[in-house]
Amino acid sequence: MTRTYRKVVWSAGATLGVMALLLALGVAQPVFAAQPPASTAAQEGFVPVKDVPAQEQLPAAPLVMAAYAVAWVAVFGYIWSVWSRLGRVERDLAEVSRRVDKGARR
């Protein structure tokens, strides 16, 4: 084998090697990008609520306040609604009774 022939084979091998490496990196890049980030302690197992990072915690107080507010608004709203309907019916009753009395007197 001549020296020139060896040089050509070596160059071709090196070029193919570099191309294969570049190709492998190019294909692997989206695969690496699709990998999920390193898992946190909370993802690996049970973590008590108090140990969860502050940004992941949901405050309970507004939910409790909202629940009690809804209950009170619904109850008072309903009582007010019944009271006003009752008031309207009582007024109509008084008006019709007055008309009946007038008619009876005639």
Added chain:
Amino acid sequence: MKKLFLVLLLADAAMLAYAPVLIVNAPYEATMGLVQKIFYFHVPSWMAMFTSAFVCGVASFFVLFTTRKTADRVGAAAAELVVVFGLIGLITGPLWARKAWGVWWQWDAKLTSALILWLIFVAYLLLRRYGGAGSEKLAAAVGLFGTANVPFVYWSVNVWRTMHPTTAVVPSLQPGMRGPFWFCALAFLGLYVVMLTLRVRLENRRAELETLYLAVED
């Protein structure tokens, strides 16, 4: 009768005013913490709703099989209260679930059947409001059907797999929570009686007005 109603009204108002003190002093539940305090209004509202559904069912039975006018008035009043107390339960539940389960709503057996029960009584009210003459009989049938659903809603947590706690929670409450819970339950049932009495009175006065109108026309 009026005196008894006034006594009940005052006693219940005092109970509801004192309830927050008991709730604040009740011990925290170990896993859920503060958000579990919704329990003291959430469960009693369902208890009042189920009681009202039962009252509506009994009244509906009398409407269907007898000619008692009072039954129809009681049925209409009770159905309206089913919707009111059910609404409280359906809103306070998701507020609790958001923190405890991480979601507002879950389409599981308990929650879905409770929503359907509530919708049946909404249908009852819509029927009575827009159904025209004779709709009270049809509404009574719907009311009876709604009442028949109550046991299914109650036991659904024990029969099907669901995120909702089972019916064993209330009987197994620890003493610190048991007192405030039953106090709130009693206050809600008292409130239910007060509201039902008021609502039935409205129906009675409406019936009187209708009779008077007919007398004027004659």
